[in-house]
Amino acid sequence: MRLSLWLGLSLSAALARAAPYKGCQHKVKESIYGPPRGWVKQSPAPPNHIIELKIALPQPNFSVLEQHLWEVSDPDHERYGDHLSKEETDALMAPHQDSVDAVNEWLASHGFAEEHLIRSSAKDWVTIRVPVSLAEEMLDTTYHVYHHAETGDSVVRTTSYSLPEILHEHVDLIQPTTMFARFKAFKSTLHWAGADSSTSTPSSGTITGPAGNQVDASCNNTITLTCLRQLYNAVGYQTSATNGNKFGLTGYLGQYANIDDLQMFFQDQNPAAYGSNFTFVSVHGGINNQSIAAAGVEADLDTQFGFGLTYPTPGTFYSTYGEPPYIPDALETTNTNEPYSYWLDYVLSMSDLPQAISTSYGDDEQTVPYSYAVRACNGFAALGARGVSILFSSGDYGVGDGDPDPATQQCFTNDGRNVTAFIPEFPASCPYVTSVGGLVNIPETAVFFSGGGFSNYFARPSYQDTAVQGYLDKLAPGTYEGLYNPNGRGIPDVSAQAYDFLIVYQGEEGYVAGTSCSSPTFASFISMLNDARIDAGLPTLGFLNPFLYSTGYTALNDITEGNNPGCGTEGFNATIGWDPITGFGSPNFEKLKELVLAV
Incomplete structure (x- = not known):
């Protein structure tokens, strides 16, 4: 979805839907002390840069899913190997409808209709595409570009974000915000050395x-x-x-x-x-x-x-x-x-x-x-x-x-x-x-x-x-x-x-x-x-x-x-x-x- 879509949203409709959240106090949802070692804060993020916000809704029945996991994975249990279906795990990972409704209402207050939302199979994640400027308004935060000196990587992140207090029980987390993982491949030496790198130990017999x-x-x-x-x-x-x-x-x-x-x-x-x-x-x-x-x-x-x-x-x-x-x-x-x-x-x-x-x-x-x-x-x-x-x-x-x-x-x-x-x-x-x-x-x-x-x-x-x-x-x-x-x-x-x-x-x-x-x-x-x-x-x-x-x-x-x-x-x-x-x-x-x- 390109930035032009946002220009086409009806401001009056958005304001009308915002009523339940008008004047609602924001409260810090998550913060970190600072970026991990190696990351350096640089300029404010470009306001028109598009990011994908992934919103995690609570999974109130996860403990039940976990119990199923232990039982079907325990060789001594009578249910060993009786694995669940996709539909069964979806049901056990699904959020309460109250959480779905609360998040929908909040998103609608910022101009998001259902067609703008991408939902996971279990409906426990909602993904939206937004410009940084809108993300900052929604999360009462400021995004910056952070640069990693060793790798040259740059990311758009913040070290803290907030949500309306009434939303806290309905949202587990929102990313990308405070996550600075570089997510590297695990190779100890990146040791592409050509076929002459083997040791001198005996190779016959x-x-x-x-x-x-x-x-x-x-x-x-x-x-x-x-x-x-x-x-x-x-x-x-x-x-x-x-x-x-x-x-x-x-x-x-x-x-x-x-x-x-x-x-x-x-x-x-x-x-x-x-x-x-x-x-x-x-x-x-x-x-x-x-x-x-x-x-x-x-x-x-x-x-x-x-x-x-x-x-x-x-x-x-x-x-x-x-x-x-x-x-x-x-x-x-x-x-x-x-x-x-x-x-x-x-x-x-x-x-x-x-x-x-x-x-x-x-x-x-x-x-x-x-x-x-x-x-x-x-x-x-x-x-x-x-x-x-x-x-x-x-x-x-x-x-x-x-x-x-x-x-x-x-x-x-x-x-x-x-x-x-x-x-x-x-x-x-x-x-x-x-x-x-x-x-x-x-x-x-x-x-x-x-x-x-x-x-x-x-x-x-x-x-x-x-x-x-x-x-x-x-x-x-x-x-x-x-x-x-x-x-x-x-x-x-x-x-x-x-x-x-x-x-x-x-x-x-x-x-x-x-x-x-x-x-x-x-x-x-x-x-x-x-x-x-x-x-x-x-x-x-x-x-x-x-x-x-x-x-x-x-x-x-x-x-x-x-x-x-x-x-x-x-x-x-x-x-x-x-x-x-x-x-x-x-x-x-x-x-x-x-x-x-x-x-």
Whole structure:
């Protein structure tokens, strides 16, 4: 909707509808101490710049949805696998009609008719397009352009906004306002180095892998599809192309999955898949530019290894619009930089979804407003209740704050105190997703950059109590006291290889590293398990964590070596059992298959 539409709105009609809000006192709804480290306030935002405001209405029945989630995800519950339908989750996420009416009335007072509103499937989100000047009037705030010196990104944001007091109980949050997350891909070194970056360890013969089987020694230098199948005990397992199983990957920030690169990769590492392709899905205007120069390292990595491991299972690649940096002078450019809600809106509106979906993006938890993190997390819970396994990379900076060099990290809280603290990642910290850490070498050890720790937003879920408390009990008294929240949700849950993955990028072979590698890898083996369950007439696994923490961990390869330094510390150590760097460890597919076919 262009600015001219606003000029055509009837001022008299708007004033007439404004009566219920005339003179109504605004009260601060949400504020932050200041922008996160690295963001600098610049000029006031151009008044005619168009932004999309997303308004979240309360979900009064979410606790009921959550109870369904626990029951259908618990292998010991009689309802295990009895997943909800789209219509059932929509009903449980829907707001009260009172909230719908109150927000409608407020929007009408500013000239918005129903045809100007975009509603989510459950009617719990309302999206409007407005010029900054009107947004400032509605929210009693002032927007500025903020610039990030390190990345060059710019966003239009504010540090506080208000609403009429009578609206507070009917609105959970409005964004983009106070959210400064940069939403980066998780690659520790962006280590596109060409195919000569492998180490000097022996590459001929075989070595013993974590499952006790023989693995090509070259896997200590170069990770390929064959290596992962050997390491994780899935050699010879063939998935179906027709049993209804599907596998999904997400792409953001202009990361385009190049099909020519994919075919070169298939030709080299999985010739049977050569000529096959994935289904492309555009979310909120996302595209998949096939210019070789536009190919994205992250998107190429995800699609090549994810779809290469699961072939011939049908694959879906979701591309969600949004590509920084924002140019403040381009008035028609919207810069939301909050893609989770757009992606969640889309997939929650679909009846037919991939049963396992991996995402390799995120940001420091503290850069995401708490209210927004909770709402996004609720969306992931709804997907889990519908039988979708959601996996996220745990992050690439150890316990640190985003600086890839542990020696220079400055891990400060963003609450005005500026005290040193470990920095967990979101969405990995959401208790309704499965977080995947990173490993390296054979025998497997924690890779130094593997993100891990404890959430400051989300309390430890009950399924983690025994495992996490067992780890905390092993720590020497006073270890890192005050640097982490011992009562928070522990990260990660599991782990997989994350270093020296050989991909094809812009027509050339080279290596990449990061938990961007580990999440699609682990998710691919979950997709294979779903394939096995479907063939056996069983429902898909859905939300994984209750299974993993009750019995699934017994079929994982425990990792007991390595640590994840950051914030001037050595970070956490891998140890026997669960730990906040490798979780419960890497998959043993055959052992997992036995377990999942027995529940």
